[in-house]
Amino acid sequence: MSLLPNSSQSQLFSKRHIGPESADKNTMLDALGFKTMEDFINTVVPESIRSQQPMDLPAAQSETQALATLKAAAEKNRVCKSFIGQGYYGTHTPAVILRNILENPAWYTAYTPYQPEISQGRLEALLNFQTMITELTELDIASASLLDEATAAAEAMALCKRVGKNKGNTFFIDANCFAQTIAVVETRAEPMGIEIKIGNPETDITDDCFGALLQNPGSNGQVRDFSDVIEQAHSHKTLVAVAVDMLSLVVLKTPGAMNADIAIGSSQRFGVPMGFGGPHAGFMATRENFKRSLPGRLVGVSVDSNGNTALRLALQTREQHIRREKATSNICTAQVLLAVIASMYAVYHGPEGLSTIAKTVHAKAVATVKLLETLGFQATSSEFFDTVTIKTPGLAQEIHKTTHSADINLQVVDNDHVGISVDETTEAADLVTLVNCFAQVSKNTGNTITESNVIDALNAANWSVSTDKLRQTAPLSHPVFNRYHSETEMLRYLRKLADKDIALDRAMIPLGSCTMKLNATSEMIPVTWPEFSDIHPHAPKDQSLGYQQMITELEQWLCEITGYDAVSLQPNAGSQGEYAGLLAIRAYHRSRGEQKRNICLIPSSAHGTNPASAQMCGMKVVVVACDNDGNINIDDLREKAEKHSEDLSAIMITYPSTHGVFEDSVKEVCAIVHDHGGQVYIDGANLNAMVGLCQPGKFGGDVSHLNLHKTFCIPHGGGGPGVGPVAVKSHLAEFLPNHKGFETVDNGVGPVSAAQFGSASILPITWMYIQMMGTDGLTDATESAILNANYIAKRLEGAYPVLYTGDNGLVAHECIIDMRPIKDETGVSVDDIAKRLIDFGFHAPTMSFPVAGTLMIEPTESESKQELDRFIDAMLAIRQEIDAVKSGIITYENSPLHHAPHTAESLLADEWTKPYSREQAAYPTKTLRDNKYWPPVGRVDNVHGDKNLICACLPLEAYED
Template identity: 60%
Template sequence: MTKSASLRTLEHHDAFLERHIGPNDAEIAHMLKAVGHDSLDAMTDAIVPGNIKSPAPLALPAPVTEVEALAQIRAIADKNQVFRSFIGQGYYGTHTPNVILRNILENPAWYTAYTPYQAEISQGRMEALINFQTMCADLTGMEIANASLLDEATAAAEAMTLAKRSCKSKSNVFFVSNGVHPQSLEVIRTRAEPLGIELVIGNDADAVALDAFGVLLQYPNTFGAVNDYQALANAVHARGGLVAVATDLLALTLIKAPGEWGADIVVGNSQRFGVPFGFGGPHAAFMACRDAYKRSMPGRLIGVSIDAEGKPAYRLTLQTREQHIRREKATSNICTAQVLLAVMASMYAVYHGPEGLTRIARRTHRLAAILAGALRNAGAHVGDHYFDTLHVSNVDAAAVHAAAKAAQINLRTIDDQNLGISLDETSTREDIVKIAALFGAKITDIDALDATTDDALPSALQRKSEFLQHPVFNTHHSEHELLRYMRALADKDLAMDRTMIPLGSCTMKLNATAEMIPVTWPEFGNLHPLAPADQALGYKELIDGLEAMLVECTGYDAVSLQPNSGAQGEYAGLLAIRAYHRSRGDDKRDICLIPESAHGTNPASAQMCGMQVVVTKCDSNGNVDVDDIKRAAEKYSDRLAALMITYPSTHGVFEEDIVQICEIVHQHGGQVYTDGANMNALVGVAKPGKWGSDVSHLNLHKTFCIPHGGGGPGVGPCAVKSHLAPFLPRTFGGEGDVGMVSAASFGSASILPISWMYIVMMGAAGLRKATQVALLNANYIAKRLAPHYETLYTGRNGLVAHECILDLRPLKDATGVSAEDVAKRLIDFGFHAPTLSFPVAGTLMVEPTESESQHELDRFIDAMIQIRDEIRAIEDGKLDREDNPLKHAPHTATAVSASEWTHAYPRELAAFPLPSLKLQKYWPPVARVDNVYGDKNIMCACIPVDAYKEEVEA
C-alpha cells in the first residue's frame, strides 16, 4: 500500500508562489549547481554582505492561495460604497467601452509591455500613442502634444516650469487663476517653492496688469464657468509672458480650442475618455504646446521616422529631451508616462470619432442646461455660461448634502451656501430628476423643460474648427473594426505575454492575473477621489494594510502612497529631507551627493528640490568610491543635505561599504536616500531602513508587480524613518509641512490591489524566495554566458546581484559590432533587448527576474551564444564586417521573402538563426528605424494616409 502525501504537502503545491516563481525546485537545484552553491541560502550568504542581512524573517502572514486572496480583497472592496458622484473637480463618470476594457485594460499584450525604447518591437503601442498625441493636439488647437503625463495637477506644474524657461519675461511671478482645480493649485505650490518661483493666486482679471512670466487659467474653470480669455492672453503676451491653460477634452468638442484664442501651453486629463475614477488614478494627463517649445516639453514624444527599407516607422523622438538623460541639467524629473491609460483614451476617441464625442458632449451639456433650468425655477442661482458643471448658490448647502447622502448622491462641497454639480457621459434623465428634487425642484416633464431651455455656451466661444479628421478616428466605429484594429496593433509588439523582457534596472516580472482582477471591480474603479471618507472604508483598509506591509518589507517607519511614479517618489523623499533640515534651522543644507552610476532621475529630482548636485566617483569594480564620498561630505559638511544612492548598485552589485557610507553622511549632518529601484533584490533578505538609510522610494511597478503598461502606470511610494514621517506629502485638505506631489491623495489608488494581492499571496517565505531566485537567475545567466561575454562588474565571491552587465565594448573594437547591433539582432530571436548602454555605454544590462523559468533563461542564453558565434564569424572573416546579420537586424518577413536577396549571408540565417524559431517566430513589423532621420524630420502626429499610398505606388 502506497503512502499518501500529507495534506500540508498537497496544499503547498496549490500556493501562488509556486506559480509566480518561474523555476521549479529541480531547475533551481540545476542552476545552483551551475553557479557553484548547494542551496539558495548558501548562495544568498555568498552574495549579500553579512552586516545588512535581516536577522529574522519578515513578520508577514503565511502565503494564501489565489482563491483565498481574492475572497479577502472582495471583503475589503465590499466596504466601499459606490454612490453616484457628481463632484467633478477634474474627475468625471465615463463608460469604458467593453471592447476596450477587455482588449486593452485586461489584455496582457498591452499591460505587460515596456516603455517603447526599442522602436522595432513597439510599433503598435506607439501608433496608439501617436493617436493620443493627435487627439490632444487637435482638440486643444495646438501644434504638438506629448504622449501623456502623470496627472492634471503635475502637468499644470510642468506647464509652469516650461513657461519659466521658454518665455521672454524676466519676471519670477507665476499667476494662477482661483478658478483652477484646488488639487492642481496644491501641487503647483509644492513645485514652485523649492524653485523660488513666486505664486500669485487671484481673479482672472488680476492677471491683465500683472508682470508675470506666465499665467495658468482653467477653461472651463473649476466651478464650470466658460470664460473668454482672448484679451487676457493678448495682455500677457504683450509683456513677454506665456499663457498656460488647463482644459477639458470633452468640452473642447463644443467650445473654441485654447490654441485659437492665444494659449501657448495646454494641459489636462483624459480620464473621462473611458478611464474610471479609480479613487484618483491612474489617468493619462496630457500637455500640448506650440511647436517652438517641443525641445523643452517634458514627457515622452512619439515621432515618425523611416526604417531601413524606407517605410514609415514610429520611434521615441528627440530622446535627448528626456529628463533622466539630462541628469542635473534636467528641467523636470518625469521619465515615465501613463501609456496604458493614454492608449485607452485614444481608443475611446477612435471608437467614438469626432461625431460620437460631440454627441456625448452635447447630451451632457443639455442635461446640465435642463438641470440648471429646474434649479432656477426653485430659486437657486446658477451661472450663465457653462459646459457640464453648475455652480449653485443661494441654497442651504448642508441640507442639500444631507438629502443627497440619503439618496446616495455626491455633490461638490464649496461652502455653506454654494455647491457644485458636474454631469457627464453616465448621467441620465433619472439623475436629473433626483438631483433637482434635492433642491425642492420637481421635474414633471423633462422634454417640456428641454424645449424651453437654451444652451449655456457663449456664442462667441462655440467651436467652429474641425478636429479628428484623420481616417483612424473615422474608420473603427463598429466593435468588429475596433477589435481587429487593436489586435493588429498588439500583434506588432513584444510584451511579457510573448517573451522575457530582460531589462536591467526595470524588473519586468510576472503580473499575475489574480492580482489584476480586482482592478476592474466597480467597488475600486467607480469611487471618486473626493468621495466622503465613510464611503471609502475599503480603500482605507487596503491602503493602511499595504503601507504596513511595505513598512515591514523595508524596515522604515512610515509610507506615503501618494507618489504616482518612481520619479514622484524620489521627489517626495527629497522634499521630506529638505523640510526636515529646515525644521531644525538648517536652511543652508542644499548639497546632494550622487554617485556617477545613479539613475538619471536622481539628479533631476534633486535639482527640482532646489539642491545642488555633486557627483561622486565609482571605482573600477563599479562600487561607489567611499573615499570620494568621504571627501565630498567633509568638503560640504555645513551644506550637506543628502546622499542619493542605489542599492544594490546600478552596476548590479551589493556594495560592501553601505553601512559605512551611511555613517559618513550622518556624521556630517546629511540624510541618506536609497533609491528603491532595485528593492526586488532585497525583499526578505535585507531592509534599507535597518542599515542606516533614512528614506527610499519603492517602485510598485517593479518589485511589487504592478505592470508597466507600455511605460506607465507606475506607483512610487515614499518610505521614511520616523523622524521624516511628519514631512511626507499631505493629503488633500490635510495638514503637513510638505504639500501634495500628485493630484490625488493616494495617487494611483485603483492599482494598489495588485501589490496587496502579490504580498498576501506570496507571504514572508515566498517574498524571500522570490528575491533569492532573482539573484539565482541573474547569476545563472552570467555564469552560462561567461565563456562568450565578459560581465563588467561582480561583487563578493565573483557573483552579481539581480542583474548583470555584459561588456560588448571589446567586441566592437574587434569587429565593429555594437551593443545596439546585438540588441537589434535579439529581435530576430523574438526577444526584447536588455537595457542598452546604461549605466555604461556599449554594454547590455540583463535582469531576468524570478518569474522566468530555466527554459526561458536557456532560450535567451542560446540566442546570445548564437549571436556571439556570428560575431566570431566576423572576427574569422566568414561573415562580412558590414554585410552581416547583426548590422542589418532586425529582418522583416518582407525582406527575407522578397524576390531578391542582396546580402552575403543566407536568408535562413537572417530569419531562423536557431531551429526552434521555425516552430514559433515573431516577425518585426519594421526594419531598423533611422533615429537621425526622425530627429531631423520631426513629425509627431498621425501619418497621412497618402504616405502609405505613395509607398504602394512606388
C-alpha cells in the same frame, strides 16, 4: 494514507509566480558551484546588512482566498452617483477597449517603447493620442502623456520659466483652477524659489509674471474666452497655459484659438475610470518652437532601413541620462496604458460620437439648471458646459446631507453654494433623484420632478454658451478617428497593433534596472471592480472604507518589508517618489534651522532621474566617483562629505548598485553621510534584490522610494502607470506629502500628485501580490531573482565579459555584459546585438546604461529556466555571428547583425543579395520555427526622425506608400 495533498502547499501562489522549479534551481545552483540556496544567498548578500528575523506579514493566501479577502474589503466602499466633478467624471469604458486593452496582457505587460522596432503598435496608439490632443487643443505639438492634470500644470510652470522671455519670478494662477492643481503647483514652486500669485486673470496678471495658468471651464463651471486676457499677458511677455477639459474641447473654443502657449489637462473622462484618483493620463500641448523643452515623451515619425514609415520616441528619450540635473524634468514613467485607452476612446467614437456625448452632457447640465430654477435655485453663471455652481443660501450642508442619503455626491463649495457636474454616465433617473433632494430641502415638495419632466427638459435644452465661445473648426479630422466605429473594425485594429509588439505575454523582457516580472491575472482582476474603479477621490470618507482598509494594510506591509516607519502612497511614479523623498529631507533640515543644507551627493552611476529630482528640490548636485569595480569610491565620498559638511543635505544611492552589485561598503557610506549631518536616500529601483533578505531602513537609509511597478507587480503598461511610494524613518514622517482638504500629516511638504493616494485604483495589484506571496514567498522570489541573474552571468561569461561582480565573483539581481571590446574588434555594437535579438523574438536588455557600450540584463524571478536558456542560446548564437565577423568569414557590413532586424517583407524580396541565407536571417535557432515573432519594421533611423520631426499621425496613404 490520505490521498489528499498538502493543500496549503499545493495552492501557494508563489509556485505560479516563480519560474524555476525546485529541480531547475538545483541545476542552476550546481552550475554556480553551490549545494544549497542558503549557501548561495549567504555568499551574495553581505552579512552586515542581512535581516535578523523574517518579515511579519500575513500568511500567504491562495488566489481564490486573496480575491475573497479583498472583495470583502472592497464591499465596504459605497459606490454613489458622483456629481462632484473637479477634474474627475464618470465615463463608460467601451467594452471592446476594456477587454482588449485594459484587461489584455499584450498591452499592460509591455515596456516603454525605447526599442521602436518591437513597439510599433503602442507607438501608433500614442501617436493617435498626441494627434488627438493637438487636434482638440489646436496647438502644434503634444507629448505622449504626463502623470495627471495637476503635475502637468506644474510642468507647464517649469516650461514657462525655462523658455519664456519675461525674467520675472512670479507665476500667476487663476483662482478658478481646481484646488488640487493649485496645491501641486505651489508644492513645485516653493523649492524652485518661484512666487505664486492667485487671483483674477482679468486684473491680476502683472508684468512681473513669467507665466500664467488659467482654467476653462473654471472650477465653478463658468466658460470663458481668454483671448483678450492672453493678448494682454503676451504684452508683458508672459506665457499662458490653459487647463482644459477634453470633452468640452469638442464643442468649445480651444486654447489654440485663444492664442494660448500651452494647454494641459486630464484625459480621464475619455474612457478611464475615476479609480479614487488615478491612474489617469495627463497631457500637455504647446507651440512648435517649444518642442525641445517639452517634458515627457514624444512619439515621432521616421523611416526604417527599408525606407518604410516607422515610429519612434523622439528628442526626449531618456534625456535625464544625458542632461542629468539639467534635464527638462525628472519624468521617467508616463501614463501610457491610460493614454492608449483615451486615444482609442476617441478612435472608437470618432468626432461625431464625441460631439454627441459632449452635447448630451451639456444638455443634462442645462436641464439641471432649468429644473432647479423651478424650485427657486439659481446658477452663478449663465455660461457653462457640464458644471454649475448653484446658490443655496445657508442650505449647502443640508443639501449635501440629503443627497448623501440618496447615494448622490455633489461638491459643497461653501455653506451658500454647491457644485454639480454631470457626465456621460448621468441618467435621467439620477437627475430626478438629485433635483428632488433640492425640493425636499427647500420644502418645495409640491414640485416633485418625474423622469418625464427631465426628458422634456433635456429635449428643450439649448446652448447656454454664446456662439463666440463655441468651437469654430471640426475636431479629429484624421482618418484614424473616422474609420474604426464598428466593434468588428475596432477589435481587429487593436489586435493588429498588439501583434506588432513584444510584451511579457510573448517573451522574456530582460531589462536591467526595470524588473519586468509576472503581472498575475489574479492581481489585475480587482482593478476593474466597480467598488475600486467607480469611486471619486473627493467622495465622503464613509464611502471609501474599503480603500482606507486596503491602503492602511499596504502601508503597514511596505513598512515591514523595507524597515521604515511610515509610507506615503501618493507619488504616482518613481520619479515623484524620489522628488517627495528629497522634499521630506529638505523640510526636515529647514525645521531644524539648517536651510543652508542644499548639497546632494550622487554617485556617477546613478539613475538619471536622481540628479533631475535633486535640482527640482533646489539642491546642488555634487558627483561622487565610482572605482574601477563600479562601487562608490569611499575616499572620494569622504573627501566630498567633509568639504561640504556644513551644507550637506543628502546622498542618493541605489542599492544594490546600478551596476548590479551588493556593495559591502553601504553601511560605511551611510555612516559617513550621517556623521556630516546629511540624510541617506536609497533609491528603491532595485528592491527586488532585497525583499526578505535585507531592509534599507535598517542598514542606514532615512528615506527610499519604492517602485510598485517593478518589485511589486504593477504592470509597466507600455511605459506607465507607475506608483512610487515614499518610505521614511520616523523623524521624517511628518514631512511626507499631505493634501489640502484631507486629513494627512500636519507638516507635510504639500501634495506631489493630484489625488491624495495617487494612482489608488492599481494599489490592489500590489496588495494581492503581497497577500498571495506571504513572507516565505516574497523571500523565495528575491532569492530566485538573484539566482536567475547569476545563472545567466555564469553561462554567458565565456562569450561576453561580465563587467562588474562582487568580491565573491557574483552579481545581485542583474548583470552587465561588456560589448566595448567586441565593438573595437569587429565594429559590432550594442545596437546591432539589440536589433538581432529581435530576430530571435526577444526584447533587448538595457542598452548603454549605466555604462556606455554595455548590456544590462535582469531576468527576474518569474522566468523559467527554459526561457532563460532560450535567451542564453540566442546570445550565444549571436556570439557565433560576431566571431564570424571577427575571423573574416563575413564582413560586418554584410552580416545579419548589421541588417537586423529582418522583416518578412525584406525576406520575401525577389532578389536576396546578402551573403547569409534567408533561413539564417529569419530562423537562427530551430525553436523559432514553432513560434516566430515577425518585426513589423526594419531598423529605425533615429537621426532622420529627429532631423525631420513629425509628431502627429500621417495620412493613411503615407503608411500605404
